[in-house]
Amino acid sequence: MKPRTTLIALALTSMMAGAHADPHHRRNVCDDCGRVTGVRITEQDGKGGATGVIVGGLAGGLLGNQVGSGTGRQLATVAGAVGGAYAGKHIEGKMNKVKTWTVTVRYENGRTGTFHFRDDPHMRKGDRVHREGPSIVRG
Template sequence: MKFRTALSTTLATLALSTTLMAGAHADPHHKKRVCNDCGKVTGVRVVEQHGKGGATGVIVGGLAGGLLGNQVGSGTGRDLATVAGAVGGAYAGKHIEGRMKTDKTWKVSVRYENGRTGTYSFADDPHMRKGDRVRKDGNGIVRG
């Protein structure tokens, strides 16, 4: 008799715990916790931006343009050609210097677990690729 009571108590306890465990998984209010600072890299692209030309480009370009303009024509025509060459050379020199000062920026796009997205800029290659797991760190992101 003792054995039967112990057996039925054990079976009742087992049935109750199984029901409770099944109910915990079926609970519609039981949700996976979302990390608001965790996400995946969705894309990485390198953007090249031309720098700004400065005084050096203007001066060198103006001198070169003036010298070339001075080789054309004679008299007043030569003077006008010299001035036009200097102005054109200064303009060209500024833009040439700007193209020589190209900066690269790495743009990393992220989709967070909560559905938000963000894009972060890096002056140097962050060595992140599409699919990498990252987390927010201050105003930037780090692998994580």
């Protein structure tokens, strides 16, 4: 046989052997490896603290003190302080919004997982990731 014919015969034999391989043989699956299927960013109001309560209460009390005279002025001052404290706490909460990144992963074994991050994990849809402890990392 010519060398070229021998090489063609070997190549065909190799391909045919692969075609008759065990159909139940599966490739190794990494249970901790997957791809990012989605990233969602949500914002929630933060918590208002003592600063908002104090500043709001002082401002409301000063405004309430400008209304009326006598007992009416005292009631307006107290009502203004209470209302101002309440408003100040909520305004401070609006100013301190908290972002959360929710990353969804589909693992090679077919399972899915969801992870939450307080800081941008710099992950995008399609990124390869693997589980590392209770979280995931790119790579």
